[in-house]
Amino acid sequence: MSLFNKFFFSISLFSIATWCSVFLSCTNDSALGDDGTVLPPVDTTTVxxxxxxxxxxxxxxxxxxxxxxxxxxxxxxxxxxxxxxxxxxxxxxxxxxxxxxxxxxxxxxxxxxxxxxxxxxxxxxxxxxxxxxxxxxxxxxxxxxxxxxxxxxxxxxxxxxxxxCDADSVSFSADIVPLVKDACYGCHNQYVHESGIELLTYDDLKTAALNGSLVGTVAGETGYVRMPFGSIPLPACHVEKIRAWVERGALEN
Structure with missing residues (x-):
């Protein structure tokens, strides 16, 4: 092995060793206790x-x-x-x-x-x-x-x-409107129309209810992208109330 190759090989080994030591120190940080003993490592890669x-x-x-x-x-x-x-x-x-x-x-x-x-x-x-x-x-x-x-x-x-959850007496004004206002309004209002959809009026919501997309999206059913997009799923009770309202004819009550 030439002198140049030996030098390059040594530098490469040093770089790899340094990278490994840094990576391991980031993944598992050990600390010393009050008596000087090494405490179990803490995995800092878990977010x-x-x-x-x-x-x-x-x-x-x-x-x-x-x-x-x-x-x-x-x-x-x-x-x-x-x-x-x-x-x-x-x-x-x-x-x-x-x-x-x-x-x-x-x-x-x-x-x-x-x-x-x-x-x-x-x-x-x-x-x-x-x-x-x-x-x-x-x-x-x-x-x-x-x-x-x-x-x-x-x-x-x-x-x-x-x-x-009480979905027996669900109503459009008391239950559905607040749910949609909280969860959907930001993407489906009069100024922002994600996917060309507005959910502002009773007619808007009735259309989504009767074509199956309202329940399909909030429940994450097969063939639909779960909504609200990029957020945690709606609570089970919210989905149940929307489903109950739709199944009863999506009335403006």
Missing amino acids: EPPDTIAGIVCSPDTIHFEWEVLPILKSSCGRRDCHDAGAASSGVKLVNYQTVMLTGGIKPFMPEETRIYKQITHDDEEERMPPPPYDRLTERQVQIIAAWINQGAQNIRCDSSTIP
Whole structure:
């Protein structure tokens, strides 16, 4: 082996060894205990813990971020031209719990000091969020966000199938309209028509109900892309209410 080849071979081995040591140190970080012993390594490559919510009963007195707060934020503010992961207007990303807490100016237990809450309740039409021409959040939506902050702005997770569900008396105005407003409005409003679809009026929703696409998408049935797109599935009770409304003729009640 020539002198040049020996030198190149040595450098290559050193580079590989260095890369391996860095990679392993990132994957499993060991630390020393108070007595100097090496503690078990921590796997820092795991971003999210495994989903262990199956069977965990949901409390009816708790506001659940993932299916009560986040859908409102994503639908009204987290659109791709405002506060999604790509646009992140003013540095605010309303994509998931982590980004909301990091960029939304959340002050647990203090709605009036929370940036998001102050923006959605601002008196000035030029300052409030979402901005004109989009509608203000409804009073119900504002109250949900305020209640979540007052409860500590936590991401309490549980099995949505454990939520008591009464689909026997489902109505268009009391049940379907709020569900669609929270989960679908951001992509299917008078200004944004994803896939050419608007879900604003009773006729819009009746059409989607009768052609099967409303239930098919929210339930993730074969042949349909699950909606809301890019979000967690709707709670089982929400899907059950939509299905019940459709099966009873999609009445404007």
